[in-house]
Amino acid sequence: VTRERPVVPAPVERSVGSEREQSTGTERVIPQATVTRLATYLRVLGILADDGVLIVSSEELANAAGVGSAKLRKDLSFLGPNGVRGVGYDVMRLRAKIESALGLDRGHKVVLVGVGNLGQALARYGGFGRRGFTMVGLFDRDPDRIGLDIDGLRVEHVDTLESGCRELEATIGVIATPDDAAQAVASAFVAGGVECILSFSPVELDVPDRVEVRRVDLAVEMQVLSFNSSRREAAHGGPDLPPTPRLGRSRGPRVSPGGMSGAGVAAGVVSSPGSTSSNTRNGSVIAP
Amino acid sequence: VTRERPVVPAPVERSVGSEREQSTGTERVIPQATVTRLATYLRVLGILADDGVLIVSSEELANAAGVGSAKLRKDLSFLGPNGVRGVGYDVMRLRAKIESALGLDRGHKVVLVGVGNLGQALARYGGFGRRGFTMVGLFDRDPDRIGLDIDGLRVEHVDTLESGCRELEATIGVIATPDDAAQAVASAFVAGGVECILSFSPVELDVPDRVEVRRVDLAVEMQVLSFNSSRREAAHGGPDLPPTPRLGRSRGPRVSPGGMSGAGVAAGVVSSPGSTSSNTRNGSVIAP
DNA sequence: TTTTGTGAACTCATTCACAGCT
């Protein structure tokens, strides 16, 4: 891990195919699974940067993110050439590139509906600002909550949601309401021009095809956990599981020596030691 | 959708292969992706049962859950024979079978650490009880919160976490603390015998391989959303995307004709219309 | 020599289409 020595040769951006591709920052197609992990890499890179780390190898970065180094390199390769062979990746440059690929440089504006416990937790969550998101509006149905001030934002009535979204130019809507309100809120979002929705309600939302919904369902998470625990237990007296001497996953040196400051934001990586072979990592969250 | 007529012939449980397999309820291997969706089916079945629905076809159930009917049937097939050909699935029976396969019938005991906004939202979340989980312990570091009573549980000091886990026989631990406490809490869980951890902190936890960690990271969710929104936008004026006449994904008839009262459940379907091919469904929730 | 970037092999997951039961 190299530190505090300024400049590094930039990777040669010799474009590969036809030249019309440079119009958008994003060149190749980038699989969904990769996108999810890019967000994780970004978080780790942030920590490294805070620590003053300038260069990092795929092995180090991969360990810190909890994935294999080959997978990491493959993931990054979708963004074009990033590193310098024999050296590693420039932390700052890589960070910027991922942010750009993820579209985080366009300052997304977020509107949240439902200011209960969960909603407040989200509203106060500091991680947003640092990640290119700005919370611009809070809404609720309960009269007792209207007018509340949370981190400098006033809670508005949900009846004004549609017009509010339009005026605020929101690009992302978050649903943290009780289940029975979720569909109505989603519809209002759509009517207000929001095309990306993050929902914490388990109900399946009915929206036009152009709108993307990501669902985060706590019960599902717990149930998956439950299943894996059952299976592991069933397997432990089982037939032929290998001696399982596989050493702990922290093979390389632990990354951040001092710091580990900053806020979090991470992905849905998981490791279930499957009954048989290696650990199955499972990207993503909230899905149908 | 058949209602209110009691009995239905039970599917013939003619076991297929060798007979030693009936020891555990779970016969085949069940892919991760399927496990995640089983949890979703379970939720929908619960709603149907509440409505008094007795029999449901794969097509109906699939629409209500937002997946294709073929996928649903394949998923269920991993649990053995469930339905009756020419008829459909017995709602109660199927529900019981999924619960058993997921290990929800063993009454998991959940311990939660970090009683801030998020933690309280989780602690009060009613969904747990109905799903075979019981919240048995709450812990925090902040002296002001120790002794608080939340839904009949007293908040204890986190120093007593390890022994608490052991006494309470917790099987699932939830981390809803600030990031800097996450690793210590995870270690205490492990020391206390907990082998399944659900973490809302983005930090990569260092735990033994036998322990399963699922992480739910808000920022990652938002970033994925951001990416997809960017790409969709980039594609709409794009070079040579095919005429995209591909018909909407709801090929079958819309679900709820008359009934389907009670709670929501809609057929929406998540997914982003990828620039190129089909819709990428992405399992899980608050997930990875 | 070190470390990236990537084709090629492989494993996991989804979709198709139809045989098999009721």
Next chain:
DNA sequence: AGCTGTGAATGAGTTCACAAAA
């Protein structure tokens, strides 16, 4: 007639192993 269960085909995602670059 109708609907489930599943092999076989396709596609997505991961791992391997090595050539190319610094």
